[in-house]
Amino acid sequence: MGLRENAAAAAGRTPVSTEQAVNAVGVLPAPNLSEPDLGDLSKDAEAAPAVVAWSRVMGEVRAIGKDQRFDGGNAGRFNFRGVDLALNAFGPACRKHGVVVAPVKIEPQYRDISTKNGGVKRECTVLVTYRIFGPAGDYFDTQAAGEASDSGGRSTPKAQSIALRTLLLSAGLVPTEDRDADAMEFERAESPVRSAASYVDEICNPHTSAGRLRQIHYELNSTRQLGTLVTNEVGEEEQIGAMVVRIGKERAAGGGQ
Template sequence: MGLRENAAAAAGRTLDTDELLDELEAERSTPAPDPMADYEPGDGDPEMVPVHIAWLRVRKEVRAIAKGEQYNGGGTRFNFRGVDTVVNTFGPVTLKHGINVFPVDVDATYRDTTTSKGNKMRECTVTVSWMVMGPKGDTLPALLKSQGEALDSADKGTAKAQSVALRVLLLNGGLTPTHDRDPDADRHERGADPIRPAVSYVDEVCDPRTSTGRLRQIHHELKTTRQLGALVTNEVGEEEPIGDLVVRLGKERAAGGAE
């Protein structure tokens, strides 16, 4: 019973319907008390600023993360910024400024694959929705999303992929530069594409499943690279110019209704 109803009851009367509705509406429209209103930061606690200000302070302090790690395997070498490096950089700074990052939704897909050496692996790709919360408990107006993928031979693929997604979130959301040399500072002339040798077409040309349309395309490729006269071993083990082989088999398949 509200104050007006108590007063009315003490006076020996009741509130009419309109007065009751007004009372309920007034109670509903009263804002909930701010739980942080009387909070005073202690020693080492972050300053109570809005989340976007706290995140800006994180960015100002992190500044840049260089690509200080190197992958060198399978004939490939490149520099990168690893998950541990990024988290170790952002972790203490977000703690200092009262920023919390929470995964609130994870959408994962999986597929089986193999490495170049034939080892069986499980590939996981995730899309993670993140909530970024500031020291006052307020959050950025929209959930942030990032993706990550990872290969693993056991049961760690999902955890690895989510770690990669976190790295992507921190680097992209923090607009974190590398301070590396600008790739546009160097200019390289693109070389000509290597010419596919005539002999590499033979198996496809002799395959009865190859359509006449594909044979016409092969003939055009060979003509463009001036290889129509190149001698190859045909389907019966005899030498024949590949251009003649393509035309002959194309006519045979067209006559037989193969498309």
């Protein structure tokens, strides 16, 4: 007689099988969860400092793609790497190399925010200090921040999950294997050249400084417009370059700036 039968007999009950129990309550037994075999710790790994052990974990997690899709309607759609993907990648590797990641300090901040539908959500911004232990018992600390909002009291765990994901992806230097954004090439459009006529009012303005007049002359010279004819302050045609020089000299002679 097994333990189950002994316990049932001691309690004055008739023992039932697992199948009978499942049929009685309509539930299935927990699945047999197994983890991929990543090998045993070697003597070298057991003595490795925390930073060395963490680097070995990084070596196990080569890439995590942005395979999860967020569809926020008007808020936008984008692909992302969620905390579950990060944990599924780092969990086995950390256990293989004897690494423990534990939060040792949590600093949350809260505020209420209004939604466009007139509702109110609680926003949590959290800064978490994590301690990464190696197999030898030494450790190093690092930090990660997370932010989330929720109307049902779950903003804090959401923010902490985001902080953990941020830690694993950033401290683990995990690439996405996406195309490098710097690999994209583009040509800048040429800036439109300001016309000579558009400078006339500024040149004639008595409040335009001598320094600005010199700058205008430089701009006109760089765009090869010094010889362009414009209508000056007395209604006559004059080359704009000569006009700038003349007005600058007149103001200097009259004591203007």
